[in-house]
Structure formats: structure tokens, C-alpha cells
Amino acid sequence: MLPLRQVPGTYGLPFFGAISDRHDFFYRQGRDEFFSSRIRTYNSTVFRTNMPPGPFVSSNPRVVALLDAVSFPILFDNDKVEKRNVLDGTFMPSTSFTGGYRVCAFLDTTEPSHALLKRFYLHLLSSRHNSFVPLFLTSLSDLFSGIDDEFSRNGKSSFNTFSDQMSFNFVFRLLCGPNSTPSETNLGSDGPKIVMRWLAIQLAPLGTLGLPKILNYLEDFLLRTLPFPSWIVKSDYKKLYDAFSTAAASTLNEAERFGIKREEALHNIIFMAGFNAYGGMKSQFPILMKWVGSAGAGLHKQLADEIRAVVESEGRITLGALDKMTLTKSVVYEVLRIEPTVPYQYAKAREDLVVHSHDAAFEIKKGEMIFGYQPFATKDPRVFVNPEEFVGHRFVGEGEKLLKYVYWSNGRETEDSTQDNKQCPAKNLVVLMCRLLLVEFFLRYDTCTVEIGNSSSNLGASVTLTSLTRATGN
Structure with a gap:
């Protein structure tokens, strides 16, 4: 029986x-030292x-912080905690950013x-299951073509530039249909910039x-x-509204069959596409390349050997082939562990609770x-050996047992997203x-080698490919 303590602080x-804590967080100490100290x-x-943000933006900035792998999961227990209007923490942007609707991400279970x-989200993703791989492979072909062209001109290439455009195009086509192209709508090629302006104004107090x-x-x-x-x-949101209302007509028809009002469905789809999907991919893919690119030629050779051997054996890239790439899977999980895309989770206690740490x-x-603060929970030294170190094979073999301590999706990696929880519907x-x-x-x-900088949008990292060694025959 653990001793019962008053929460210190x-x-x-x-x-x-x-205000003093806010200045510690942003300026005097910085995020990690704020918590470590x-x-x-x-x-x-x-x-x-x-x-943060504190007065005047949030009415009550006071929290109980959980910074270890044992206490953190209480945030996923929807019988004990409430998630109403807490997506962005101790404040909520006006619903005027989303057509007057509280979209799903701000709703409690x-x-x-x-x-x-x-x-509806889960149905939507399930109905597009067969198109995921071919659609994303086509998108990746565009990504690497752009990187190759820039690299041949300049001797280096910005990964983020091409990843951002690819991510937005993929999300748009996934939700609106594979023949939909954002450049053929009123968005033109500015979709990523329009979404980021819309997001930046909402999230400005956090940056x-x-x-x-x-x-x-x-x-x-x-x-x-x-x-x-x-x-x-x-005007930016109006462009998104007009583009999705036309291009996603069939998706909106599906929503109406679910009993969702068309207007409400449209604003939810825009939010899911812009905030959840594109915003997540804009951050996640550079983070992935940051850690893998920085890991060095040794890990690169191991990954290349595994991937090429499995694809040669299977004849093509399939879901079955991907499941056989154990090191590749582990590397992805390790990236999600060491630098989760969404570092903060918030909830309110539904009742008087007792929360346990170690x-x-x-x-x-x-x-x-x-x-x-998720990066502390997923780098808990009493759970992970060398937690600050990127270990590509961490989740291979017996290491798979540690996946229950990977929380990037607002839930344990070993659990599934359902209509009754707040776990990311696109987790898989x-x-x-x-x-x-x-x-x-x-x-x-x-x-390859990479150069890492800070992202201008405060999302993820800025990754520049400074060298690329092509595989033989490519």
C-alpha cells in the first residue's frame, strides 16, 4: 500500500x-526544465x-501535473475524468473558429x-481502408520527386516543404475522394498555408x-x-469551408445517413482534416525523419536490409509485408515514444480521485x-532503460511488452480507439x-544526413536533408 500524500506544490x-509560472515555462527555464526543476x-x-496561458486568456490555469508513466494513464479513464472543452488545455478557442460548433475533439464522452x-469518423476511416496504401504511396512518390529535384539543384532539400504539401493533399484526397485535388479548388496550392494561419491564430496563446x-x-x-x-x-476559413463543402459532398452525404446535420458534419470534417490530420502529419513526419536521419548509417543499413528483403520476398508492399518488418515497426514506435506529437493532455476530475505514482x-x-506532460511519462526512467536515448530496436521481441507505456494517441498503444473514448480515431x-x-x-x-532546426510553426522540427545516398539501381 503506497503512502497517501497531499499533492505538493x-x-x-x-x-x-x-504569470510567474508562465514566464518560467516560456522564457526563464523552458519547457523541460520547468517540469524537471x-x-x-x-x-x-x-x-x-x-x-499557460493563464490570465487573461484562461479562467483558471491551476493544474495537478502528472509526470510519470504510472500516474499519467488516469487521463485516459473516462469514467474518472472529463474531457469537455480541454483539448487545448486551460483555455478554449472561440467556437467562431469552427462555424459556431463545438467539434468532436472538444466534446466529453x-x-x-x-x-x-x-x-462516423471510425466508419469513414474503415470505409477507406483499401485505399490507404495505394493513395499514400502515390503521395510519397510526389514527396520524394520534389525532394530529388530540389536536392539536384541545391545539394540539399527541405523535407518539411514537400512533406507539408504532400500531407495536405493526402488528407484532402482521403476525405474527399482519390480523384479530388485541392489545387483544382479555390485553395489552389495554398491549402497548407491557409490551414496553418487558421490554427496559429487559435493556438497563439500556447506558442x-x-x-x-x-x-x-x-x-x-x-x-x-x-x-x-x-x-x-x-476569409481563410471560408476558403476551407467552400472547398470541403463541394469536394467532400459524398462524405457529407454519409454523415447525413448517420444522423449528423450536414453543416455540423462539414465543420467537424474541416477540423479533423486541418487540426487532427494535417496538423498531426505536419509535425509527425519531420519528427520521424529527425530521429531516423540522426540515428546514423548503422541503423539505416539495418532498416534498408530488412525492408528490401521483405519487399523482394513478398513481391510488393502490402499490409502483410509491413507486419514482417519488425525493426521498422519498432523504430516508428520509438519515435512516437521519445517525441510524441501532442505533448500535453488535460482532463478534469469527475469525482474525488486517488492517483498513484511510483x-x-x-x-x-x-x-x-x-x-x-507526455514526454516525461514516455521517458520514465523506471520503465525505460536509457529513456533519453533513441533505441531503434527497443520494441522488438520482448520489447513489445513496453508498448503499453506508449501514449502518443491519447491512449495506450495496446488499446483501440472506440466511440466511447478520446483516443485518436486514426491511431493505426x-x-x-x-x-x-x-x-x-x-x-x-x-x-542520409539531416540538419535539424526549430519549426517556425512551433510544430515538430525543421528537417533539411544535407546528403542522400541513392540505393543501387535508383
Whole structure:
């Protein structure tokens, strides 16, 4: 029986404590040191703190932080926690960004619309199951053609530039039909930029502009005094609305057969396409290339040997062939473990709770906000050996037992997304796409080197391919 402790930590003075924590988080300490320093101070991976944005954007920035692999999963227990309006943490952007609707991502599992919309999402993805692989392989062909052309001209190539365009085109075609092309709509080739402007204005209180240190207080005032109004990106959202309302007509017809109003379905599809799908892919694919590219020629040879041997044996790339690539699967899981795309999870306690860490139990009262910083949970040194190190074979063989501690999809990797939980409905598709990207890469190239920078959008990393060694015959 673990000892019952009061949750340590303090929120500081009203109003000023939240601002002080916010400046620690963004400017004085930075994200990881913000949490590490408090773990050391309180000798606990569970403690109280304020989380940005704080006043005035959020009404209550106070949270109980969970920073280990044992306490973190309480955030997935929908019998004990509520997920109403907590997608972005301690504040929620105005519904005017989404046509006046609270889209599925902001709904709690007890709300009837959540199950209906989630069931529709799962149906939508299931109905397109047979088109995933050929459609994504076609998209990857466009990606690598662009990279090759730029590399031949400049001796290096921006992975993000081509990955972003490929990701948006793939999502659009997946949801609207394989013959749909965003460039033939009013979006032209600007779809990725339009989506990012729409997202950036909503999420501005959670980011930074990368201004010089002397301007930190000015930046903080500009980004986190008041939320930005939706009219700033009204014309951008109208373009997305018009494009999807026409191109996704058959998808909207399916939604109506599910009993979802067409207008509500349209705004949910735009959000899923822009925020969940494109936003996730824009971050995830560069993160994948960052870690694999940086791992060196040794791992590259192992991956190339495995991938080429299986494809030669199977004759083509199939789901069965992908399942035989055990190292490739492990590498994808390791990337999802070491740098999850969505680092933060939030929920409110439905009832008085007792949450356990490795060493103690803590009482959390009904209505308190619970916060989890996923990179600490998935790099818990009491679960993973050398947790800060990228280990490509970590999940091979007996290592598969550790998959229950991989939480990137808002749930355990060993569990499935259903209409009754908040786990990513495209969980399996994301893993599949990451594996396909590696397969296509190592069928074309033997090895590469990469240069890593900070993404201008605060999503993932900026990856530049600085060398590419083609596979023999390519």
C-alpha cells in the first residue's frame, strides 16, 4: 500500500503566480526544465502548478501535473475524468473558429454527439481502408520527386516543404475522394498555408514567436493578454469551408445517413482534416525523419536490409509485408515514444480521485484540472532503460511488452480507439503511414544526413536533408 500524500506544490499569489509560472515555462527555464526543476523541488512527479496561458486568456490555469508513466494513464479513464472543452488545455478557442460548433475533439464522452461523431469518423476511416496504401504511396512518390529535384539543384532539400504539401493533399484526397485535388479548388496550392494561419491564430496563446530575449515581455503581452478574434482568419476559413463543402459532398452525404446535420458534419470534417490530420502529419513526419536521419548509417543499413528483403520476398508492399518488418515497426514506435506529437493532455476530475505514482498516492478533488506532460511519462526512467536515448530496436521481441507505456494517441498503444473514448480515431493509420514513409525512403536511398532546426510553426522540427545516398539501381 503506497503512502497517501497531499499533492505538493503551490500556485503562488493570485494572478501573479500564474504569470510567474508562465514566464518560467516560456522564457526563464523552458519547457523541460520547468517540469524537471519542480520534480526536484517537491521530490515528486505529481505536483501543483499553473499552466499557460493563464490570465487573461484562461479562467483558471491551476493544474495537478502528472509526470510519470504510472500516474499519467488516469487521463485516459473516462469514467474518472472529463474531457469537455480541454483539448487545448486551460483555455478554449472561440467556437467562431469552427462555424459556431463545438467539434468532436472538444466534446466529453458523456455527450451524445461525441459517440455519434466518433462513430462516423471510425466508419469513414474503415470505409477507406483499401485505399490507404495505394493513395499514400502515390503521395510519397510526389514527396520524394520534389525532394530529388530540389536536392539536384541545391545539394540539399527541405523535407518539411514537400512533406507539408504532400500531407495536405493526402488528407484532402482521403476525405474527399482519390480523384479530388485541392489545387483544382479555390485553395489552389495554398491549402497548407491557409490551414496553418487558421490554427496559429487559435493556438497563439500556447506558442512563442522566437523574438529576442529583450522582447519577451512584449511578446507575452501580445500573445496572452486576450485571445485573437476569429475574424482575422475568416476569409481563410471560408476558403476551407467552400472547398470541403463541394469536394467532400459524398462524405457529407454519409454523415447525413448517420444522423449528423450536414453543416455540423462539414465543420467537424474541416477540423479533423486541418487540426487532427494535417496538423498531426505536419509535425509527425519531420519528427520521424529527425530521429531516423540522426540515428546514423548503422541503423539505416539495418532498416534498408530488412525492408528490401521483405519487399523482394513478398513481391510488393502490402499490409502483410509491413507486419514482417519488425525493426521498422519498432523504430516508428520509438519515435512516437521519445517525441510524441501532442505533448500535453488535460482532463478534469469527475469525482474525488486517488492517483498513484511510483512512490505515493495523491488525492485529487472533483473538478480539479489534471495535466499530463507526455514526454516525461514516455521517458520514465523506471520503465525505460536509457529513456533519453533513441533505441531503434527497443520494441522488438520482448520489447513489445513496453508498448503499453506508449501514449502518443491519447491512449495506450495496446488499446483501440472506440466511440466511447478520446483516443485518436486514426491511431493505426498514423503508425501505418510512418512505416510506409520509412519503407519508401529506404527502397530509394541507402542513407542520409539531416540538419535539424526549430519549426517556425512551433510544430515538430525543421528537417533539411544535407546528403542522400541513392540505393543501387535508383
